[in-house]
Amino acid sequence: MKFGTRSVVESARRLMSTARNGLEVIRFGGLGHDLESSPYEIAERKRMYRLRRYFPGAGGDRPRDRPVALFVPPLMVSADVYDVNAEGGAVGILHRAGIDCWVVDFGSPATEEGGWERDLSDHVLALSAAIDTVVEATGRNVHLMGYSQGGMFAYQTTAYRHGRGVASIVTFGSPVDIVAGMPFGLPYGLVSEVTDFIADHVLNRLPITDAMVRVAFQLLDPVKTAKARLDFLRQLHDRDALLPKERQRRFLEQDGWVGYAGPAAADLLKQFVTHNRMMLGGFVIGGQPVSLAELKCPILAFVGEIDDIGQPAAVRGIVRAAPNADVYEADLVAGHFGLVAGSTATISTWPMVRDWVFWQEGGEGPPVGVEPMPEHVEGGGPASAMTRVVDTVAGLAEAGAGIGRTLETLAGKALRGSVELTGEAARALPRLTRLGMIQPHTRVSLGRLLAEQARRAPQREYLLFDDRVHTHAAVDTRIDNVVRGLISVGVRPAARIGVVMETRPSALVAVAALSRIGAVAVLLAPGRDLPRALELTGAHTVVTDPENLRDVAATGARVLVLGGGEARGLDLPATGDVTDLERIDPAGVTLPGWFRPDPGLARELAFVLVTGTGPSLAPRYVTNHRWALSAFGTATAADLDRGDTVYCLAPLHHSSGLLVSLGGAVAGGSRIALARSLDPARFGEEVYRYGVTVVTYTWTMMRDILDADTFPNGHQHPIRLFIGSGIPAGLWRRTTERFAPARVLEFYASVSGDVVLANVAGSKIGSKGRPVPGTARAELVAYDPATDEIITDAQGFARRAADNEVGLLIGRATDATDLSGGVLRGLFAPGDAWLPTENLFRRDSDGDYWLMDRRDTVIGAARGPVYTEPIVDTLNDITAVDTEVAFALPVAGRTLAAVAVSIRDGHRLDPKDVTEAMRALDPAQRPDLVFVVDDIPRSATFRPSAAAVRAMIEPVPGPHTWYYDRATETYEILTTESVVPTLG
Numbered sequence: 005m006k007f008g009t010r011s012v013v014e015s016a017r018r019l020m021s022t023a024r025n026g027l028e029v030i031r032f033g034g035l036g037h038d039l040e041s042s043p044y045e046i047a048e049r050k051r052m053y054r055l056r057r058y059f060p061g062a063g064g065d066r067p068r069d070r071p072v073a074l075f076v077p078p079l080m081v082s083a084d085v086y087d088v089n090a091e092g093g094a095v096g097i098l099h100r101a102g103i104d105c106w107v108v109d110f111g112s113p114a115t116e117e118g119g120w121e122r123d124l125s126d127h128v129l130a131l132s133a134a135i136d137t138v139v140e141a142t143g144r145n146v147h148l149m150g151y152s153q154g155g156m157f158a159y160q161t162t163a164y165r166h167g168r169g170v171a172s173i174v175t176f177g178s179p180v181d182i183v184a185g186m187p188f189g190l191p192y193g194l195v196s197e198v199t200d201f202i203a204d205h206v207l208n209r210l211p212i213t214d215a216m217v218r219v220a221f222q223l224l225d226p227v228k229t230a231k232a233r234l235d236f237l238r239q240l241h242d243r244d245a246l247l248p249k250e251r252q253r254r255f256l257e258q259d260g261w262v263g264y265a266g267p268a269a270a271d272l273l274k275q276f277v278t279h280n281r282m283m284l285g286g287f288v289i290g291g292q293p294v295s296l297a298e299l300k301c302p303i304l305a306f307v308g309e310i311d312d313i314g315q316p317a318a319v320r321g322i323v324r325a326a327p328n329a330d331v332y333e334a335d336l337v338a339g340h341f342g343l344v345a346g347s348t349a350t351i352s353t354w355p356m357v358r359d360w361v362f363w364q365e366g367g368e369g370p371p372v373g374v375e376p377m378p379e380h381v382e383g384g385g386p387a388s389a390m391t392r393v394v395d396t397v398a399g400l401a402e403a404g405a406g407i408g409r410t411l412e413t414l415a416g417k418a419l420r421g422s423v424e425l426t427g428e429a430a431r432a433l434p435r436l437t438r439l440g441m442i443q444p445h446t447r448v449s450l451g452r453l454l455a456e457q458a459r460r461a462p463q464r465e466y467l468l469f470d471d472r473v474h475t476h477a478a479v480d481t482r483i484d485n486v487v488r489g490l491i492s493v494g495v496r497p498a499a500r501i502g503v504v505m506e507t508r509p510s511a512l513v514a515v516a517a518l519s520r521i522g523a524v525a526v527l528l529a530p531g532r533d534l535p536r537a538l539e540l541t542g543a544h545t546v547v548t549d550p551e552n553l554r555d556v557a558a559t560g561a562r563v564l565v566l567g568g569g570e571a572r573g574l575d576l577p578a579t580g581d582v583t584d585l586e587r588i589d590p591a592g593v594t595l596p597g598w599f600r601p602d603p604g605l606a607r608e609l610a611f612v613l614v615t616g617t618g619p620s621l622a623p624r625y626v627t628n629h630r631w632a633l634s635a636f637g638t639a640t641a642a643d644l645d646r647g648d649t650v651y652c653l654a655p656l657h658h659s660s661g662l663l664v665s666l667g668g669a670v671a672g673g674s675r676i677a678l679a680r681s682l683d684p685a686r687f688g689e690e691v692y693r694y695g696v697t698v699v700t701y702t703w704t705m706m707r708d709i710l711d712a713d714t715f716p717n718g719h720q721h722p723i724r725l726f727i728g729s730g731i732p733a734g735l736w737r738r739t740t741e742r743f744a745p746a747r748v749l750e751f752y753a754s755v756s757g758d759v760v761l762a763n764v765a766g767s768k769i770g771s772k773g774r775p776v777p778g779t780a781r782a783e784l785v786a787y788d789p790a791t792d793e794i795i796t797d798a799q800g801f802a803r804r805a806a807d808n809e810v811g812l813l814i815g816r817a818t819d820a821t822d823l824s825g826g827v828l829r830g831l832f833a834p835g836d837a838w839l840p841t842e843n844l845f846r847r848d849s850d851g852d853y854w855l856m857d858r859r860d861t862v863i864g865a866a867r868g869p870v871y872t873e874p875i876v877d878t879l880n881d882i883t884a885v886d887t888e889v890a891f892a893l894p895v896a897g898r899t900l901a902a903v904a905v906s907i908r909d910g911h912r913l914d915p916k917d918v919t920e921a922m923r924a925l926d927p928a929q930r931p932d933l934v935f936v937v938d939d940i941p942r943s944a945t946f947r948p949s950a951a952a953v954r955a956m957i958e959p960v961p962g963p964h965t966w967y968y969d970r971a972t973e974t975y976e977i978l979t980t981e982s983v984v985p986t987l988g
Contacts, residue, residue, distance in 0.1 A: 042087050042095050047106070048137050051117060052130035055137060056083065058095045058105040070104040071171075071361050074138050074146040076131060078153035080212075080264050083109035085151060085344060092350035094149075094357070101358045104142060108134050112214065112262040119263075120211050124271030128289045131161045135169045145171035147361050151344045152177055152314060153272070155305075156282065159322070163298040164289045172364045173299070174357055176306040176343040177314030180296070181283045181321025182276060185314075196647075200278045203270040204461070212264035279647040279695075283325050284722035286649050286675070286695020288465055288473045297692030299326040304360050304374060306334045306343050306353060313340040323377040327720040332370065333377040442606050442629055449604035449628045451520035453635070453670050455480060461673075468649070468677040468694050469509050479513065486517040486566065487601075488593040489585040493564060495545070497522030497603060500612065502538060502546035504528045504556050507655050507678050510567025512666065514547045515656065519610065522603040526612040527657040529944045533621055535559045537614045541623050547585075550574055557582060604628045613659055615755070617943055618951065624755045626663070633758050635667030637776040641762040642698060642727055642749055644672025651677045651696040653687075658702055658945045660728050664751055665700040668727070674698070682946070684712030691721060701728035703947040704887060706739050711908070717742055725749055730947065732888075733770035734880035740766075752855065756826075757815035757839030761853050770877045771852045772845070780815035783838070784847050785831065787812035789862040789869040794831070802831040807849045810856050810871065814838045844871065861950070863892040863901045867928050870901040875931055879903060882921050884911035887940040890931060891950040895959055900932040904953045906940050915966045915975040927973060934975060936964040 048055040075094065077083045086094040086107055095105040108131055113119025138146050148170050150158035155178025162170045179185060281287035285295030303326065307316045316335075323331040334356050338348045356371050363369025442448055457466070458480035467474040474482075495501060501523050505511035518525040526543040528534060530552050538546070538559055548556040550568040557563050557580040565574060566585045576582055604610060606629035613624045644650065650669040654661035669676045677694045679687065687709055690696065706726070715721055726739055727749040736748050752761040752772040758780035763773030775782045784805040786795035794812060797803045805811030817827055817837035828838045844856045856871040863870040872890035879888040886908040893902035907913050913936065922930045941952040959965065965978040976982065 041084070042091075042093075042099070044095075044107070047141065048134070050130070050133070052110065052122070052126055053134060054109045054111065055134050056107040056109055057141075058087075058107065059099050062099065062104070068143045070102055070142075070144075071365050072104045072106065072138060072142045072144045072146045073098055073357075073361065074135065074148050075105065075107045076148065076150035076154035076157050077108070077110070078151055079110065079127065079268060080262060081152070082262055083107050088345045094344065094349075094354050097350070097354040098358055098361070101362075103358065103361055106134075106138050106146075113211070113265045114214065114263050120265050121267060122265040123267035124275070125288070125290050127268060128157060128161050128164060131157055132165055135161070135165070139169045145169050147172050147174060147364065149174040149357070150176070150178060152340065154178070156180075156276070159282070159296055159299065159326075160287065160289065160294065162301065163296050164292070164294050166298050167301050170301050172302045172304065172360070174304045174306070174360060175319075175322075176353070177308050177311050177319060177340050178305065179282075179314045179318035179321070180325050181318050182280050183283070184321055185316065185318025196278045199273040200646075203273040203278070207266040207270040207273070209266075211266055212269060214261045214263045216263075281695050283321055284649075284695040284697060285325075285692045286468070286722075291473050292471055293468055293473055293694045295692040295695060296322070296325040297328060299329040301329060302364060303329050303331045304334060304357075305331065305377065306336060306356075308336060308338045308340060308343050310337065311340045311343070320377060323379055324720045331377040332374050334374050442632060444605065444607035444629075446606045446629075447602065447604065448606050448632045449519045449602055449610060450631065450666075450670065451483070451516050452602035452604065454483065454516055455520075455602060457670070457673060464646070465675050467509055467512070468675060470680075471693065474509065479509075482509075482513050483516045483520060485590040486513055486585065487520050488590040488595065489566075489588040490517055490521060490523075490547075490564070491595065491599065492588055492593045493583055493585070495521060495523055497598075498524065498609075499545070500524045500526050500541060500543045502526045502528050502541070502543035502556075502561065503657075504530055504534065504546055504548045504552050505567070505656075506530075506549055506551055507652065507661075507680060508549065508567055509678065510549060511656055512676075512678070514566055515611075515662075515666075518547075519604060520601050521599070522608075524609050524612060526614075527662060528614055529655070529657045530555060531944060533614075533617055536621055540621060541612050541614065543612075553577075553582070606632070611662060613657065613662070615659075617949070620951075624659075626659075630758060631663060631667060632671075633779055634663035634753050634760060635671040637760045637762070637779050638664050638668030638727070638751065639672035639674075640778070641751075641764050641776050642668060642672070642725055644668055644674045644698065646673045646675075648672065648674040648697045649677055649695050650674050650698045650700065651679060651687075651691065651694065652700055653679050653682060653705055654700045654702045654728060655945065659753060659755075660700060660702045660730075660751070660945075663753055664727060664729070682708055684709050684714045688712075688714035691723060695722055697722055698725045698727055699723055701726055701731060702945045703730035704732065704735060704942060705946040706731060706735055707887065707946075710735070710738050710742055715742060721746075727751065729753070732880035733877035734882065734885065736769050737881065740769075752843075752853070754813070754815060754839075754841040754843070757841055758818070759813060759815035759841055763852070768852055771848075771854050773853065774851055780818065780839075782853075783814050783816070783832075784809075784811035784845055784853075785814060787844065789844070789859070790864065792859065794828075800830075801833075804832075805847065808846050810844050810846050810869075812859070813841045813843050813845045813853070815841065861891070863890075864899050865892075865901055865932075866898055870929055870931070872901075874925055874929060875901070875903055878921050878924055879905055879918070882913070882917055884908055884913040884917060887942075887948050889940055889948040889950045889953050891954050893933065893954065893959065900959075901930075902933040902935065902959075903931045904935040904937050904940060904957060906937055915977060918966065919974045922968075922975070923973075927970065930968055932968050933959060933978070934966040934968075935959075936966075 042058050044056040044058040045060040046054050047057040075086045077085055098105050110127060113122060135146055146169060148158045148162060155175025158173050158175060162173055275281045275287045282296060285297060286293050303322060305319055305322055307319050308314065309316065336343065336348060336352055342348045343353055356373055359369065359371030360374060363371060458476040462477035463475050465473050466476045466479050501518055503511065503514050503525050505514065515525045526541045528537050534555060538561055545562040545564065546556050547564045547566055550565060553563065553565055554575060554577060557577045562581045564583050564585050574584060608628055609625055610628040610631050611626040613626060614621055615624055616622050650665060652661060652665040654665050656662055656666065677690065677696060682705060721743060723743055723746045725746060729751045731748065731750060739748055747766040749766065750763045750772060759782045760776045760779040761772040761774060762776050763771050786803040786805050786809065788795055794802050815838065817839050828840055830836065831838050842858055844859060845853045846856055847853050855873050857873055861872055863872065875890045876888055879885050884907055886906045888903055888905045890903045893900045918934055935957050941949045943949055961978045961980050961983055963977055966975045967978045967982060969976050
């Protein structure tokens, strides 16, 4: 190799330049440059933020004529991120286009007062205040723009404000559906468990400093970090080549990172990673539940094809999370930081943002590259290795990373499935184990389980009502205060205390407080049967709310008034024993020596429910063991956990509300959302706002929701499960079609005994399913409805019913079972003990149980017993049928099987429709008469009332009365000529 003088001099000059520039970098952290930040003024300074207004004084005499952009930085990145490229950055480009640019600067928690104590709500409320300031100063709605978590803040704040003051939202790499796009392909089940642990046990002790943030981001892409540093060192001799990118390099290397307050990081992990509430709704801001379904303004989301942090699938979740907004996307070949800084941002991102703003302000559009965001994108996986090669020009190293990513994705999918299955088993096993450990002397009760939750996670959200969120600690404190009030007025353990309240937090608190004392809560429905119900149950003291005060006082019982909210006003009756518990100061009550919190044993009576109406009123007794059985059984069958929000449509005085809704949520650690009443419009709002994943129902309750058309077919929603009892087959089918992919989990819980059935799979519509693990062993014995006796074999033992034979359901008695209602012994072996239920079932060849009837409602027709449930389910599956009820109708000395049906609005029902439907039943099981009525009354629990229908109909000829012609096996209109052969 030849060395000339020029080459030696050039090498020496290059070496000297490298040394000189290197020394400058060592001394000052970087190279000196002439690039200056865009000018700005601090328009507002508050504890949580400083509000920058860039290029103050611009706009001439008409500053209010300019569109307004308000930028929000992520918490770990400096607010200078929007001005890194100076004239080629966000504020420079938009300012030159005539847009008024403002930036929210949250500052560094290391230097701000109380910075390390900030939580997520603090930042959202601060941004909301900044929006108000900008709107007031400019007189215009703002175009709210956020990068990464700043975009999440933009979504959250706009939803919290219900869109007030926001013209549009623009986000850059801001994830919404965390489940769909976990960074680096990690399985969500594993990540959610880890993040939950970190949020609870690490972030509340360890602050995240700016140095930790910088290192973490660099480790997210070590290849790109190493390549950038090598490129810098290789060009260190060429100052002119480095200066244009020097400011961006220093931003990424050192200046651009700020610390992250632990509470804010914990909120982020718990709400948006562990529970994915950006997608589901129900995240909490300032004590209020919020959902992105509130968003209605236009949205533009920038998607980075090679973004490993805000993955495309996660970013595109906004189109499903905000179904009421017009959502657009701009797809760029860029990484997470490249969306807002660097050449791609200067050439593509900010010009598109500029054009978007002017389009929203009434200009022509949409901009080139901006398209409506599709709900589903084919593939949806990470960018291909080739895309990464072209983008980073990293050659073999980047191709290797792409291949590794492909293998990682395949492995991740396999791991994700195993983690999810393992997680479900991990939740179920402790519950089943705990059920198996319950003995008669075991202390278990509603109050005890609530106390456990409060100790374990006091600040976790528990109760949602009227757009407010209450934590476990707040609810537990309220329970303790009510306990003191009840004790001060003489309530003692084992006392039967009535509870007549509308669905509200105070009702739940009252029931839990009685449980904590060890008293028995007698749950009663408001209405005309109240005096009789009090007499049957032996309750002489009643806890009620202001709405039911007068009706309860009229019964002559002692009345304790609880709840009613801040604006309560009591309409006290002139006479009667009425005490306002809210006026009792808990601090002034001295607890007696006998008080021990949550003393209830498994064998002891915990609740009394009243079923039926009028003459058929009957008390039903629920022990602590029976309640725990349903609670843990529900939580297991429904796989309820802390990520679920259970919407309680069923009232607490119904077994579905007490045992399934309240019990399952408490046992599963889920949030409970209480509904004041069945209001379809409010239901539609609260499902999104609360992030409801599980809805409880009773009987025909879902009919009102479906008929209101609050959720059109295909409309996005967070619900995964409907759980309850008594839903007819047709209504079940309509529910799953309307709310797909949600499914229905139908429960059956015997009033006496501990039998619990659940149709977990949901594949057989109408079936009650199979026994829930951990509950009583169930058997089906042959039964004669005419004599109300169990059929025995030659040895005198009960004969087990064959497949598809109708039999009596019985449950095996255990040591913890309440035997006060009567027990059957020696059914299958000498000395064995079984409790009969009130219901008849058949069991198919797969082992699934199908309800046939109650023992006391079987129709004793001359041709043999006719079972009402198959008739009801068959009729309900006819599209035109709204509600139906089957009953025995005495006519001319004989008993006929009759049904009454009402017709859905806009539909028509003909006799031939009933004929076709009834072909599914054996001819002997088909009803003799069909009455078409305008409406079928329902009880307070939405159960169609056979007694009410029977009292208002007459079997007279007419177009609305049809009879079954057994000769032709068809239903015909009852005429004068057909009366005699039909009715006798």
